[in-house]
Amino acid sequence: MNINSSNNQHPQLTGAEILWATLAGEGVTTVFGYPGGAILPIYDALRKFPTVHHILTRHEQGASHMADGYARASGRVGVCMATSGPGATNLVTGLATAMLDSIPMIAITGQVSSKVLGSDAFQEVDITGITLPVTKHNYLVTRAEDIAPTVRKAFQVAQQGRPGPVLIDITKDAQQATAAFSFEDAAPAPHRDHPMLRAESTSIQQAIELILNAKRPVILAGHGIAQSGAEAEVLAFAERRQVPVASTLLGLGSFPVHHPLALGMMGMHGESWVNHAIQQSDLLLAFGMRFDDRVTGNLAHYAPNAKKIHIEIDPSEISKNVRADVALIGDLKTILSTLLPLIPASNDASWISEVNAMKGDAAVRDIINLPDNGHLYAAHVIHDIWREAVAAGRERETIIVTDVGQHQMWEAQYFKHDAPRSLVTSGGLGTMGFALPAAIGAKVACPTKDVWVIAGDGGFQMTASELSTIMQESLPINIAVINNGFLGMVRQWQEAFYDKNYSASPILSPNFVMLAGAHGIEGSHVSERKNVTPTVTKARTGGKPFLINFQVEKEDGVYPMIAPGAALHEMVRRPQHDPLLETAEDE
Amino acid sequence: MLHTFVALVEDKPGVLTRVASLFRRLNINIVSLTVGESERPETSRMTIVCEAPDHAAHRIKASLYKLEITIDVDEMGRSEAVIRELCLIKIAAGPSHPNGQQSRSQIFELANVFRARVVDLAPESIMLEMTGSSSKIEGLIQVVTESGYTILEVSRTGRMAMRRGMHTSRVLKALGTPGADTTPTNAFVRPPNPEPLGDDILPNQFDDVHEEEE
Numbered sequence: 001m002n003i004n005s006s007n008n009q010h011p012q013l014t015g016a017e018i019l020w021a022t023l024a025g026e027g028v029t030t031v032f033g034y035p036g037g038a039i040l041p042i043y044d045a046l047r048k049f050p051t052v053h054h055i056l057t058r059h060e061q062g063a064s065h066m067a068d069g070y071a072r073a074s075g076r077v078g079v080c081m082a083t084s085g086p087g088a089t090n091l092v093t094g095l096a097t098a099m100l101d102s103i104p105m106i107a108i109t110g111q112v113s114s115k116v117l118g119s120d121a122f123q124e125v126d127i128t129g130i131t132l133p134v135t136k137h138n139y140l141v142t143r144a145e146d147i148a149p150t151v152r153k154a155f156q157v158a159q160q161g162r163p164g165p166v167l168i169d170i171t172k173d174a175q176q177a178t179a180a181f182s183f184e185d186a187a188p189a190p191h192r193d194h195p196m197l198r199a200e201s202t203s204i205q206q207a208i209e210l211i212l213n214a215k216r217p218v219i220l221a222g223h224g225i226a227q228s229g230a231e232a233e234v235l236a237f238a239e240r241r242q243v244p245v246a247s248t249l250l251g252l253g254s255f256p257v258h259h260p261l262a263l264g265m266m267g268m269h270g271e272s273w274v275n276h277a278i279q280q281s282d283l284l285l286a287f288g289m290r291f292d293d294r295v296t297g298n299l300a301h302y303a304p305n306a307k308k309i310h311i312e313i314d315p316s317e318i319s320k321n322v323r324a325d326v327a328l329i330g331d332l333k334t335i336l337s338t339l340l341p342l343i344p345a346s347n348d349a350s351w352i353s354e355v356n357a358m359k360g361d362a363a364v365r366d367i368i369n370l371p372d373n374g375h376l377y378a379a380h381v382i383h384d385i386w387r388e389a390v391a392a393g394r395e396r397e398t399i400i401v402t403d404v405g406q407h408q409m410w411e412a413q414y415f416k417h418d419a420p421r422s423l424v425t426s427g428g429l430g431t432m433g434f435a436l437p438a439a440i441g442a443k444v445a446c447p448t449k450d451v452w453v454i455a456g457d458g459g460f461q462m463t464a465s466e467l468s469t470i471m472q473e474s475l476p477i478n479i480a481v482i483n484n485g486f487l488g489m490v491r492q493w494q495e496a497f498y499d500k501n502y503s504a505s506p507i508l509s510p511n512f513v514m515l516a517g518a519h520g521i522e523g524s525h526v527s528e529r530k531n532v533t534p535t536v537t538k539a540r541t542g543g544k545p546f547l548i549n550f551q552v553e554k555e556d557g558v559y560p561m562i563a564p565g566a567a568l569h570e571m572v573r574r575p576q577h578d579p580l581l582e583t584a585e586d587e
Numbered sequence: 588m589l590h591t592f593v594a595l596v597e598d599k600p601g602v603l604t605r606v607a608s609l610f611r612r613l614n615i616n617i618v619s620l621t622v623g624e625s626e627r628p629e630t631s632r633m634t635i636v637c638e639a640p641d642h643a644a645h646r647i648k649a650s651l652y653k654l655e656i657t658i659d660v661d662e663m664g665r666s667e668a669v670i671r672e673l674c675l676i677k678i679a680a681g682p683s684h685p686n687g688q689q690s691r692s693q694i695f696e697l698a699n700v701f702r703a704r705v706v707d708l709a710p711e712s713i714m715l716e717m718t719g720s721s722s723k724i725e726g727l728i729q730v731v732t733e734s735g736y737t738i739l740e741v742s743r744t745g746r747m748a749m750r751r752g753m754h755t756s757r758v759l760k761a762l763g764t765p766g767a768d769t770t771p772t773n774a775f776v777r778p779p780n781p782e783p784l785g786d787d788i789l790p791n792q793f794d795d796v797h798e799e800e801e
Contacts, residue, residue: 129604132604140601148698157655315645319646320646
């Protein structure tokens, strides 16, 4: 519909039409949603806006994860939609997932008419109250004329500063009423920087001093690098000062994995040399990361001899978990661009060679060359998916979307992410059931990329109904189910800390290939190493969705592992008898 | 220790919930919270007193700033401020009191000493109104009780705080003069920013945006 008006007469539109026109104006082309009573006027107006494609999900939680995956893969704002009451409450897990990982996302919910608000009307729920702690901000809109300015403001809030999800609850009468619409007039005031972002050249000076005096610096590369688009600046910084780079889970892909300064993932399941480098460091450069408990281990023993420079956009993160000696608050790209010209190059390679020595032969352990003992290990599967992509020249054109658990950690260890936004995973909230719907969002955002779902047999079943969405939208997504008959990470913890009391962790699954077949999706069972790569190639090149059920070793564990309460260097190594024995010296 | 924050927030439904919810999430107990209109249109000023560890002040302040409805936050810990509380106290006094008619005059005397005002006189009760620091209010309550009078009701506003002298908030300065003809018609459109928040654009240290002036 024509929403442009060259004269001063703004067109009178219904609230529902204003919503779509504003979304379209903000560049939205895809909305993931599920209709219902209180949002019917909005769905009725959808046909007038052919530039917006609506994807019907099978559950509102799926819609929220799809919008999230869309945003993570593309960097654009993801939009999801649900009706009032149960539709709205089903979004909560997805909003919390996006909140914990700072994902820009807009959720639109229908609400009962403003005249009956608060009367326990049919399908009424106080969704702005419920989502208060899991959104960056939320709005209740009761008048048609407020829709356009609210939506435009919401896009600003979702993206500016530290990004996050925003929910807009629109009453049915606001959707039905009419108001004058002008996209331009609804523009919010320019974003004002956080008042605590205060420039002080003394802090920059202090930072430079620490950097120049450091002998054993380590960069902690977080999600903020991708959020800020600072990949080039981080690379330049690391190279100029010869600083090794350790990544958080969400930081993977933001630093080229094949670079000699790339260390790999830190934290609870990080490689031993990465955590040792951090513990022995004399300067930690935290770039857009928040010292989550999964990356620090016991805080009392965390990097005891290191000064900390924390570059972070959210002032409330400073000294929250780890005290910062120098805090540089603001956009990472801007700050690094300021710092870089002020820092002379260093060619002191002594520290990096020391770190490399710590890798020992653990760095070159080659699980591919292990003799085939008839067992299939998840690590093999994931490594082979990566090697297959590399062999096909698709390494940087592949997005892996993982669920949560053992396979997520193996993926982080064995799939070498070289490109930004090539790993989509729920890091902060750890939401099982995330992978399948988030992959749908990622594929819609990046249709030319190869999108793989890697999920466990447990998490996959949480949102498996979204297979129908893949079918309805004909999305060529590849699905690898890492099937070990257990809720694997729970089982591993029960093995380590609960005396092998496998309480409620064995899980029976349907025949996933037949389940895929019921959705018209082709599939294959793989239980032998030699069949992994050919099946992966078949899936990747088929141009259609494909599910592979990898029947893997049942009681495998993720190593190294730092037990809760232990210091970062006190890692538990893979037991000696295990065929995937690490060849590095045991600690 | 006790922290006192003064926050300028939007005057809209749900704003109090957002502030209160923040403290609940941080698991910090609010000792007192007062809200009222401010010198700016559509804006309330809140004084929040809470019990939290010394080092928590920065994080609380930064978290308050993160709320979209927050315009400005000041922490009173580091500056000279006037802190006041308003209190209403109802005391049993009158002819049936053991001290008889004298009870009234004794209460009047005590009130005089503490500069409290009598705002209601009923046959068997007296209501006093008093403003002052919390310790002064507690002093009056203690003396009244120890003099053998029964306190029937106490209602206290909790602390309100304001910095002494001229001080500027770079945030408020950037927002322009209060009450001027800048009330936006669109609730989301704030007046244009006449000057940047800092002279230089280097984002940096954890700093107070409020500055003392002579």
